[in-house]
Amino acid sequence: MFDRKKTAAFIAGMLICAYAALPAANAFADEDFLVEGATETTTNSDSYTISGDFMYSLTHDGNICIEDCTSTAEDLVIPDKLDGITVTELGKTALGSDHENSTFKTVTLPATINYISADNPFIYCTQLTEIKVADDSADYCAEDGILYNKDRSEIICYPSCKKGESFTIPETVKKIGASAFYNTAPFEIKMPSSLEKVEHFAFAYTGLRTADFSGTKLEYLSDYAFSNCGSLRDVKLPDTLEHIGGGVFTSCRALEEITLPEKLETIGQYAFYDTGLSEVVIPDSVQTIGYCAFGYYLSESGNTASKNEAFTIVGTQGSAASLYAHDKDSDYDYQNNFTFLTTEEYENKQVEMQALNSTRSGDYDYAEINGETVLTFCYSSDDVITVPDTIDGKKVDAIYTSCFNATCQATEVIIPDGISEIKRRAFYMCGNLKKITAAESVKTIGDNAFDSCTALESVELPGAEKIGNGIFTGCNALKLFKAGGSLQTWDDEEPFVFCSALEEISITDGNGNFSSENGIMYNKDKSVLMVYPAAKPETEFSAPKSVKEIAQSAFIHAVNLKKVELPGTDVINAYAFEDCENLSEVKLSDTITTLGADAFYNCNSLKTLHLPDTLVNIGTCAFGFCHDDNADVENGAPSDVLTEGFKLYAPEDSEAYKYAKANGIEVISGTTEVLGKNISTGFLYTVGGIAAAFILGIIGIFTGKKLKKSKAEKAKAEKLEKAAERRKAREEKKNEDTNEEEDSLEDED
Template sequence: MKKITTLLTAIIGMALMNQVSATHVTVEVPTAGQLNSLIQDANCDSITISGNLNGNDFRFIQNNMPNLIYLNIAKVIIPDNKIPSSGLQSKTTLQQIILPDNVETIGEYAFDRCSNLKKVTFPKTLTTILTQAFSECALSGELKLPTITTHIGELAFDYNQITKAVLPDSLKTIGSEAFRGCQLLQEVVFPEKLTTIGQYAFYDCIRLHTGTLKSKTPPEIFNQTFNYTKTFYVPEGSGDVYSKSPNWSNLIVINGNTPRKVTVTLTAAGTLGEEILKQVDYVTDVNELVINGPLNDDDFYQIKQRTTHLISIDMTGATIESLPESFFYERAALLDIKLPATLKSIGRYAFYRCYGLTQITIPEGVTSIKDHSFEQCLSLKEIKLPTSLTEIQEYAFQDCKSLENIEFPANVTNISPGTFYNCTALQRVKFPANLNNISHYAFYQCSVLEKANLSEGLINIDYNAFYQCIYNHRTTKTNQKYPSVNL
């Protein structure tokens, strides 16, 4: 047994070594431009280079080292302390690089479309990152730039997998589209010396719901600098300045770190607006609202049209049975919603494009969720459905691209057309025992769906119900009744 354990340990160790590097090479280049004549194995996947490099050497690495995964050039000297423009552009094998210790500038397109580049070690000397330096790479996790970096160029980090950007206090400009399409980005603190954030700089950053600014002077932004980010925390005392500045006036600006919270208890429906105004000067001053008591159409109007700066609403104690159609339509700034305990139905398009909503609990007593209710709630990761639910109408959760799991209550017997259409993060579905029909496009393009246990009572699976899903397990019953279904 001991020999077997030792053998297994050795095999695992060798496998891990092979995963890190099959062939590592160390090369010293005394004179720039001579790398091609000094390297012994251009097919290596890992290399450490010291000495001097120029544009010719970068072109050699780019074009003549087809297997390169890891590149360490920490001890390299390059002309003008600048990574050459297009230096390693489209080097798709590269996964990790350690940049020269004294580099000051990363040139245009230097690592553009290095589509597997996950990790970069930046030197303390770096001041400037030019246009498309890391465009369409695979940089992931936290991006931490050196403390003296002053400029991030256009498209510098667009379409990467960064979750957090740590920007140095020295930073002055962020170029147009610099972080565009970074759909995993969730946290950014904008430094005090920042003067400009370019057009589309954080466009399509669907999970960046809020931002924090250190400067009391608003940096210049443009009408499309942000599209999914609606709420910004600014230093105490600077809220008015931001709110009156071009393009900032269209966003929710919270003065200091504490949102303005108002709690109201209504004794009569139709009095919400006047009760709020007993505590604040303007209804738009409210960021967090707690409502107790009866509501009517006048109150619905206040919530839909007047409380435009809400980031949180708690209606647990409110008395209504039906959430009106389009009630929270395109309220992208809302991060937290608690629904009334008395609720029976949720209207169509009720939460349409509530981009900031990450989780929600549907209260017990709700029997119906109407069509398109949660469509394009792109950050909705978790939803709890009540046991009372009997109906989910068509396309109710279409394009909920963060939703990972769903469990249907026992009383749901039909899954309507397109209910989870294009829910690309959905991995697991638990169907009720009484389910008898799955309609067309119900799980269309749920591309990572890996587990779905079908019930014995299932009568029909309509066309394209599971189109482009990766789930391939079929129960015996499914094989017998639906041999052509692509699950």
């Protein structure tokens, strides 16, 4: 993932946001950009002196440098002396720093001024129409209200409210100073052939439409020179140019093409950030390309987003261009995924495009390519568009690249039966499009097909068999996606990573390789959970026991989720639960082996986690870390910080235990989770022993009673037996006596 952290790219992104809201001087207020040969004294505000409307400090030679001005006059005259001391310098806020309430329409400089801050103190003078300089000044001059150095080799300030739609810079000028034309009116400025250098923010926030440097000697374009020139469409760079600084063309959204000169060596960070470029040819002379120089833009949500394969880099294999196309840095979580073409491949593509020979028919242009009829452009202004299945009697086979683009105003497009393919970027930047419905005949969806369709809410592709990469990049309004059971391949590890409003994914049964259940996307046999919709309303989720793996970014930004149970999962890949801000309870399986980088990053509500000793693979910031938006990364402060109050429960000497110790995470061993509570294992053993003894005691009592009962019964039986024997003996004795008595009587008779 990108757009959220890590030193260099994060700093640059933050600077862009800052520059977009504040005057240029604030943007580089902590740096001193000095004119050649000048030395600017750093002073402490405690040593400033107030004299009337001015605040000043003393220079190293005892003269005055004006540091601030509180005058509310329309015509400001800078005095040549204050308190009897000569005024020789203007600091970077000499004319105040409140650009919203500045009243100065004219500013007059005395002849004594010999240095003006390179940060351009005039940029706060937002009502300024004219600058005047004393005729006898040895260091500066003014011509038609514009400030130059004495020999006019540098233009220092063109007043922001000076009237005029065009301006020709004199042929004597070699350098355009920092913020010289900042927020000025002209939309056409002719550059002199003598020009060699353009300083920071020189043309920022102007209405320039063209910038033609082709006849100049320009070698260096400094940082943010043309930033936020929203109307800039045509830029011609000279063969002499060697360096393009950071953010030079940032937010020049009308700029759709650029030719880079063959001597160019370096391209700074964010140089062409948030422009209209969709491709760029980079010469072999380029040795260095900074973070986000090409292919990135500022999304409507204010985040940095990548155009991915929708952006094409052209160059030589092994060059800086090819490296940038797929550049990555695991430490910074930085990964480019742009289309790279060699010069030969690009030329062949151009030939193909030229060979289209499109024909206009009604609301469409169409062409014949390899025996197929493809729609190449749609002119319809209808709110609901049904794409034709035939045109001029020919069956329409495909919708070609950029057929529907930013000019399309439709909110719904219906693709009828018969069309088989939607080519790459076919609907790129359709800003009003809310719904796409395709017939079952549409089998192939090209890369970035719906890229930057920021209003898109619903997409139905019932017959899709192959879907390319990044088709929903920038689709942060998407709520529902439906596909048929014939879907075989989807060339994207994170197909819905930009879809923060997604509520449901529906894939019907079929012979494809994907499935869904309760709005969640899985592979066919549900062994891999691929996508959990970020805006799914449920707060609890228990995965089927069949799920063995959680895919990369599967649950990312799932804002409503509070509790998760993964009873059979062995592998959780990178970013799986990143930014699940309300997730507070996670129950993992006892067989988990892998936890990828940033798996639970920025889960600030998750305060405890139980990890077994089966876990052997743990990625960077896998758990217990969050992002500190206020970190002073420029001065070395880490942006990845420990989540406050987080505790890990893991067996001692397990990989999780070691990882926690190595990263300063509080870890507790020798516990077992019972009914959501952490119980000491020793205590459980003790309780278990007591319980066992108690149970044995109970068994013993019952066994003893049983034994006693058995003995008593045996004794009783023996007594009964003996009694029976005695009774028998008595009976026998009695019988014997009776017989003897009878015999005696007989004898007597």
